[in-house]
Amino acid sequence: MAVRRVGSEERLTTSFPLSAYAFEPSPLSAARTAEFPRYLPYNEGNRTLIVEEDGTLAAASAIPMRQNLRGAVLPMAGVAGVASHPLARRQGHVRTLLHQLLDEMRDDGHPLTALYPFRPSFYAKFGYVGLPKPRTATFSPADLGPLLRADLPGEVGWERIGTGYPAWREFTERCLRERHGFAAFPDYRDVGLRDRDERWLLTARVDGVVTGAVTYRIDDHAGELAADDLLADDPLARALLLQFFARHIDQVERISVQVAADELPELWLTDLAVHVEARVARPNSSAPMARLLSMDALAGLPAGPGRVRVELTGDRWLAGTYLMDGSTGSLELLSGTAAGGPVPDATLTAAGLSALAYGVLDPAEVPLRGLGEVPVDAAAELRRIFSRQVPYLFADF
Ligand SMILES: CC(C)(COP(=O)(O)OP(=O)(O)OC[C@H]1O[C@@H](n2cnc3c(N)ncnc32)[C@H](O)[C@@H]1OP(=O)(O)O)[C@@H](O)C(=O)NCCC(=O)NCCS
Structure with a gap:
């Protein structure tokens, strides 16, 4: 049995068939299999590992992405296409692959990783550790009526994504720089949206500068205008x-739009009857998860004035003891023996520390979730260092 990296056309006979069995209706038609080569360019820079012995037993890929963590844009490994052969499941193949894949991505400079489980x-x-799932807000276009008469200082641009893509990419790059948790694909993957050309692109512009954007499609007359983020x-x-x-009042029955988990659509307009929902289900309607792969991700992040010694336990990538000091306003980390001195102590798992770094759990929740031991004095320091935040992953893979 061997673990091996595959690239380019090799994917057609190794990872793609395994992914197709795991994630698509099957058996596949010959016509569907004939479509596989079209996906190759959008996978070209991925790191794909397989386990093989008389054929492919398991596969997993990492997309070299970037993600905003508390204002810092860092390389992030987006894990996708994790699957094992039905006759080779529960034999530890995926565990082996994930360990090696994350080892390699970390060595390659990716201190963060995320996935949809x-x-x-x-x-x-x-x-x-879990991150929030975006909400879907659904409402009738009729309730947007008051906006039709509003005189707003700006204009919109409307085109197919196939032509508007450069403006879209530029705007999402700006969101990447500005929004905690926001992640972006590498170019070779992102252009799939442009090439499929299955969406309208709507942009808001003020003095020629794009200040908002959303992609959408309409399924039918009297149907739904389904907007993405x-x-x-x-x-x-x-x-x-x-x-x-609002201009679709007599065209579609409903509008649905994805919004960040901290968005409050019920406050957008008076008399807006809106249903806001996040449905999390297994196996295919998941909220994303993320973790730190390297303590380097934390160094220099904006932090509040706390000091705490943290022992990271039970983790392949983060094990060690660190003194975390936020007193200068940006997080300083001292490791090993330098971490002495009279400061409160906490013990965290990798998921526990990741939850604090991404801002999704309060330190008091960490022990309740089995992610560490955090005495009250250490919790107070960690709470000062890592404020609660709502990450918005955005990219879906
Ligand atoms: C889910 C899947 C990838 C697991 O692969 P696998 O090769 O069987 O996994 P491993 O044998 O390496 O299992 C690693 C650990 O997870 C456990 N595990 C495996 N499948 C599991 C499942 N469905 N639910 C809970 N735990 C599971 C194993 O028991 C093992 O636990 P241990 O570390 O305590 O021994 C495989 O069943 C699959 O291809 N499923 C269909 C596609 C899919 O859902 N992919 C995941 C997309 S995110």
């Missing part, structure tokens, strides 16, 4: 986008 507890064993710099940008949607 089929079952969170499976990836919790690998130190991942509504990205807006400010309330004016959002109002410009919604004003355009």
Whole structure:
């Protein structure tokens, strides 16, 4: 049995068939298999590892992405295409692959990793912790009526994503720099959106500068205008986008739009009857998960004035003892013996520390979730260092 990296056309006979069996209707038609070569360019820079012995027994890939962690844009390994052969499951192949894949991505400079789990507890064993799922807000275009008469200082741009893609990419790159948790694909993968050309692109512009953007499609007359993530710099940008949607009052019955977990659509307008939902289910409607792969991710992040000594336990990538000091306003880490002195102590698993770094758990929740031991004095320091935040992963893979 051997673990091996595959690239380019080799994917057609190794990882692609395994992924197709795991994630698509099957058996595959010859026509479907004939489509595989079209996906190669969008996978070209991925790191794909397989386990093989008389054929491919398991496969896993990592996409070299970037993610914003508390304002710092860092390389992030987006894990995807994890699957094993039905006759080779529960034999440890995927565990072997994930360990090697994350070792290699970490050595290659990716201090963060994220994924969409089929079952969170499976990836919790690998130190991942849950992030919030975006909400879907659904409402009638009729309730946007008051916006039709609003005189808003700006305009919208409307085109197919196939032509508007450069503006979209530029705007999402800006969101990457500005929004905690936001992740972006590498170019070779991202252009799939442009090449499929299956969406409209709507942009809000003020003085020629894009301040908001959303992609969408309409399924039918009297049907649904289904928008993807509504990205807006400010309330004016959002109002410009919604004003355009209001023009579909007699065309579609409903509008649905994805929003960040901390967005409050019920406050957008008076008399807006809106249903806001996040449905999390196994195996295919998951909330994302993420983790730190290297303590380097934390050094220099904006932090509040706390000091705590943290022992990281039971982890392949983060084990060690660190003094965390946020007193200068940016996080300093001292490791090993330098971490002495009278400061409170906490013990954290990788998922526990990742939860604090991503801002998704309060230190008092960490022991309740079995992710460490955090005495009250250490919790107070950790709470000062790592404020709660709502990460918005955005990229779906
Ligand atoms: C899920 C899947 C990838 C697991 O692969 P595998 O090779 O059987 O996994 P491993 O044998 O390496 O299992 C690693 C650990 O997870 C456990 N595990 C495996 N499948 C599990 C499952 N469905 N639920 C919970 N735990 C599971 C194993 O018991 C093992 O635990 P241990 O470390 O305590 O011994 C495989 O069943 C599969 O291809 N499923 C269909 C596609 C899919 O869902 N992929 C995941 C997309 S995110």
